Amino acid sequence: IMKGNDSKSIYYVQSGAIEVFYNLQNTKIIVALIGAENFFGEIGFFDGISRVREIRAKEASEICVFAKETLDEIQQNDPNLFSQLICFLARSVCHKFRLLLEEREPLHSYAESLSTGYRSYDTPKPLPEDFFHTPEWSNIHAMVRDFNQQMNALSKKLHADRRHFIDETLKKKGHKILNYFFYGLKQFKKRIQNKPIESFMWHYIFKEIYPCIMRSRFANRAYSKPKGYAGDYMMMEMLYQNTPDGDGKLGIVIDNWCLNTPSGQAVRNRKKLLAKRIKTICDKKKLEQSEAIRIMNLACGPNRELFEFLYQCEYSEQIDATCVDIDSQALHFIDQQINVFPHKAVIRLMNENLVKWAMGKIDHDFGLHDIIYSAGLTDYLDDDLFIAFVNRCYLQLKPNGHLIIGNFSPINPDRLFMDHILDWRLIYRTADNLKNLFKQTPFNENITVFSEPQKVNLFVQGIKEV
Template identity: 45%
Template sequence: MPFLDHATGGLNADSIRALLPFSRALHYSDGEEIVVRGAESRYLYYVEKGILEVSHTIDNTRIIVAIIGPAGFFGEIGFFDGISRVRDIRAAEDSVVRVFDTASLDRLQQEDPVLYGDFVRAMARSICGKFRRILEEREPLTAYAASLSTGYRVLREARPIPSGLLHTREWQFISGLVEDFKASLFDLSYQLQNDGGSETPDRLQEQCFHVMDTFNDRLQEAALLLKDGEIADYLWGYAFKEIFPYFMRSRFAERAYYKPRGYAGDFQMMEMIYNNEPAGDGKLGKLMDAWCLESTAARAVRGRRAFLKEQLNILCEKRRSSANLIRIMNLACGSNRELFDFLITYPHTGLIAVLCIDADVQALEYTNRHVNVVPHSASVRLMNDNVVRWVLGRMRHNFGPQDIIYSAGLADYLDDRMCATLINRCHAHLEEGGALILGNFGHKNHNKAFLDQILQWRLIHRTEEDLKGIFAKTPFGANVAIKAEENGVNLFAIAVKTK
């Protein structure tokens, strides 16, 4: 019974059965508080039946940090050190919890010292495991960004161009691209400066978009030309150094490059794309920001929001006749815009229970304050955890079987091996007939070179065949359909769990 052993610090089923007579059983109803933050730590607990949620509250936002299922101990740290509880724990369904106190453990020590020793060692292992996880993620967002296949951001430093490169075709192309772009922006900036109006004329916006489109197209050509690793590093470094200051006028480009939350695609970046309100330094910065927000990649992000809303509606309608409750899990959820777009229009939200998981607690707070403000009857729970650790099996939660699991953009940051592992984990947590929706940028993203080389926002782009190949190595096999949002850029693998 590996799950039992893992959850109990190594105690096997026979040991657990021998321990239970030294405890007393308490029954809790769905939603009932078991442990309240700040309460005295007098007891150690064991879940005999049911599901419990461990949470804390930040500015009126309840954030789940762990889900404990049957055969799990909790409260051991507070029990042994006597310090007041630091988390709230409540029943997520009708549950039976066994309670141990000092007197019961003293009796255990007297009556069965061997079992008592096994129990204490198991609790010590459990406590050590928790502290190791805390040490691993002292900076959760940095740890999350580092766990992605695309890695944590690394600032690019330009190196002097070797003289031998100055006569190559590659240098001629890159230097020409850079100089043409700078000259075009200088001319545009001059015209904007001479324009006395508070609003930018349409002709100048069109001119800016033409300059940016041309630059973007030539970047794509450069990506095909620069195949040699060392030459590419030198020349991309040069292009970046020359062009970087211009793009930092755009709020979009500035945030994408500096990655204040550790990775480019954080919830605030997504909100920026959804809102589509250009901002930047001066008129030129605002124009460049407008281009970024109307780029192929940005339009695809808005397209996937609409696509996911539609798919949630379709899948929930299919499940509605056969399920008393439709359970949905959103992985790396961000601000959950597509979810609430769906909830505000779906007529049967009383059947919906959603668990939204993200490594960024600010994303969850934002969801609660600014997104979950529409009328609906769904149960929406917000959980703070690094999904990648769950994918790798380093964090175990009893999520229970799900009807729908989806992720808008996590696969963009996972290599094929990690992506397959994610799919396997999702398959294991789906009900029979349940569906997985996995979004991934496709090769029709005409901004790939711009994202890679200028903003250093590296995504793993995949074709339809790539996605099918990954799914073929999982329990879903060939039972997967590949669709795309309205722009044809963001692909979605939709797979159903069968017998």
């Protein structure tokens, strides 16, 4: 069924599955996977407007077609059956419209549904009377003043150097200033933690260093959150590419520092680690089964790890992958910028809110998979949502299927920078935290916890028992 076709029939999936999609600048974006015992096409049939999505069978399927003439015949011969059918279809249409109303702004809706929340602004509070007379104020005022003076002096030296590249000595000096300042902030945090002046201090620090730090392209995007949430696909791509950019040479120096923090290195490490894990599992599955090896990447972002695996895979014709993300631009980026080398794998790009899927508000006929993985979504999910997400994944796994979940560890050395300067807040979990959460799922203790070399990004790998 093509976009623009007349809507003269209602369809029922007797067996198999169909996919509903649209094209975004030549990228096919799937919006629904409909399985057996479900109707589709009813909205267009009732309002008489031509089809706005394209629909095709995902696999061998048997579809029942209810044309207007068929429905007229049912109405005439069996009015009771006809009324039951119309009531059922009306409920189906209402359900779909409720979902549409909830998703009028899908990216902002997604951001608000994350446990870390959408950015909100506190009501201004008056400063404590003795704020400017505290030893903490004197200490941080001097630290911030010295930092800004040193960065301004560095900026002048960079500007005076007319060469098109940045002198390595000056770059290292910039990194040294940043490292020293944020080390000092970590020590300062211990002095003000849980004190009434704590929030005022962080607001002051942020205000004073904002003009400098935000010259970094990465820091600016992390803080401004153009997609409504932190960690969007372009931020991940900046980390993967590790090509500094910013406002002037000073911005490039700061950006280089941001991209090479331990957390930035951890993200690059996880790409290689996950690609290797996927290969290890697929190599074994290839020997055990003749059918396609099915992989699903949830909150896929730029999807680098999957394509790093495919780039070296010698049996890509056996790979069937579904990549799901809330951001259609991320899916378009994958199709146009990453999925650009020869391979024979089936790649499906699907647009969906996985938080609502985890909560059971949305359902799709994903089918069963050999591997399901998510590199960073659970960093933003509270414990209840984490468990719900893992439970939904478990149901979508084949027996002996693997689930791999990534989560940042509390030992992240950049937590202060991310929390208080970038407003990029994660839900950190230790290995024991992850084990305890998985014990509350069908995986129970059938899991392995591992990490990338920095030990900043932890992973849990669970296996669905036969």
